[in-house]
Amino acid sequence: MTRARGRRGRSLACLVCVTLLVAACAPPGRSSPEVVGDALTETVAAAATARLALELYSSGDLPRETARTTLAASLEDAHQAALDLGTLEVPGPQGSRTRDEALRAVSDATSAIVTSRSAVSSTSDRTVDESTAALTDAIERLDRVQDEVAP
Secondary structure, three states: OHHHHHHHHHHHHHHHHHHHHHHOOOOOOOOHHHHHHHHHHHHHHHHHHHHHHHHHHHOOOOOHHHHHHHHHHHHHHHHHHHHHHHOOOOOHHHHHHHHHHHHHHHHHHHHHHHHHHHHHOOOOOOOHHHHHHHHHHHHHHHHHHHHHHOO
């Protein structure tokens, strides 16, 4: 009787471990393409918000502190998208290539947002106009990658 309980206990523990490992591969109810698509969409929105903040700041319609706060929020969103992609387990080599291409585009956009924050804070050699152009380029690249990976 004791031996049977011990086996059931180990079996239950193994089942719980396997369930946790499988559940960590992708958010519940979401496939890899959905996660990749959502991460790209979130990053486009973050980069577009950052670009708008720079444009308004440059025209004098947005105070420096508000622009910095907006850029910080955009950076958090882009970081979350990169984290979602970086921790995503994908099936097969094609899934890995797709995830990696999306992650490169998200990383480039994240870098552009970081540089934009520095430009607004006057701690960068890059001007606000150069940062705005870099964000535009990043958004265009994200759009291209989205078109390539769309199911």
